[in-house]
Amino acid sequence: xxxxxxxxxxxxxxxxxxxxARDIAATEPVARFLRAQECFERDSAARARxxxxxxxxxxxxxxxxxxxxxxxxxxxxxxxxxxVEADPVISDYWCARRDAVASLRGVNDEISRLLAVxxxxxxxxxxxx
Amino acid sequence: xxxxxxxxxxxxxxxxxxxxxxxxxxTPEWREWEEAAMRLRxxxxxxxxxxxxxxxxxxxxxxxxxxxxxxxxxxxxxxxxRALFAQPSVAAYTKAEADLKALCRATADRLSRAIGLDxxxxxxxxxxx
Numbered sequence: 001x002x003x004x005x006x007x008x009x010x011x012x013x014x015x016x017x018x019x020x021a022r023d024i025a026a027t028e029p030v031a032r033f034l035r036a037q038e039c040f041e042r043d044s045a046a047r048a049r050x051x052x053x054x055x056x057x058x059x060x061x062x063x064x065x066x067x068x069x070x071x072x073x074x075x076x077x078x079x080x081x082x083x084v085e086a087d088p089v090i091s092d093y094w095c096a097r098r099d100a101v102a103s104l105r106g107v108n109d110e111i112s113r114l115l116a117v118x119x120x121x122x123x124x125x126x127x128x129x
Numbered sequence: 130x131x132x133x134x135x136x137x138x139x140x141x142x143x144x145x146x147x148x149x150x151x152x153x154x155x156t157p158e159w160r161e162w163e164e165a166a167m168r169l170r171x172x173x174x175x176x177x178x179x180x181x182x183x184x185x186x187x188x189x190x191x192x193x194x195x196x197x198x199x200x201x202x203x204x205x206x207x208x209x210x211r212a213l214f215a216q217p218s219v220a221a222y223t224k225a226e227a228d229l230k231a232l233c234r235a236t237a238d239r240l241s242r243a244i245g246l247d248x249x250x251x252x253x254x255x256x257x258x
Contacts, residue, residue: 007235016145016152017236021243023145034245101251104244107146108252114150120252122230123237 024107033100036093046089053080158225158232165218165225172218179219182209 009017024030040046056077063069084090112118153159169175185206192198198206213219237248 007231009232009235009239010152010156013152013156013232013236014239016149017239018243020145020149021240024240024244030244030246037245097246100244100246104246104248105252108248110143110146111150114147115154118254119150119153119233120237120249121254122233123249124253125234125249 020107024104027103029096029099029103033093033096036089036096040089040093043089046087046093049080049083049087050090053084056080153233153236156232158229162222162225162229165222169218169222172216175213175216175218178209178213178216182206182213185209 025034057080060069060073060077063073108118108120112120186193186209189198189202189206192202193206214223234249241248
């Protein structure tokens, strides 16, 4: 969620968006995601594991571009991945996120059906896809 | 990770989605976009310019992909593109669409902040999804 656009929404639209956000947040998948996200953010060990995997992946991409990936590098990446996959907090967070996204897509389908145009596509930032 | 069964459309979210779609379609930006689209469709000069540009671009598609188009061919395509965007109804539609997209992005940002998920990216059907 980078580069947020500061446009003052018409009050009726802002109110409708807030009501929709409240209802989306109250749906079971999104409520579960918000709880899982909170758990993840409170768990410093889980955050460190995920940050470790991200850093390892980035380092590996750089080494791959230079043609310098060794067996030790691969073992390090595998270990970082396994540590993340075995973490129940991260696993729950990812599962909950996937279900929340599926639920959100259902809501967007409904809005898009009513508008006869894909609302999310209209809201997409230039350069995204 | 097994998929969790989810309800895509809760009644509350559907009601809120209906109110939201109604509020969005009542904004000046939405109305201006719809009117601009109607004017564009009804403008024979713009339709001819659009057809001429599309036809030329299609004819050059492979050459452009292979970066094999000649300078004359590229210049011709650019001339047709300029002629298309010089049409008042095309320019009006382009501006109306940009204004509507900016409003939709701002609205989606408001939703994203409230639900902890990037609305537009989560609902995208392209690589962002």
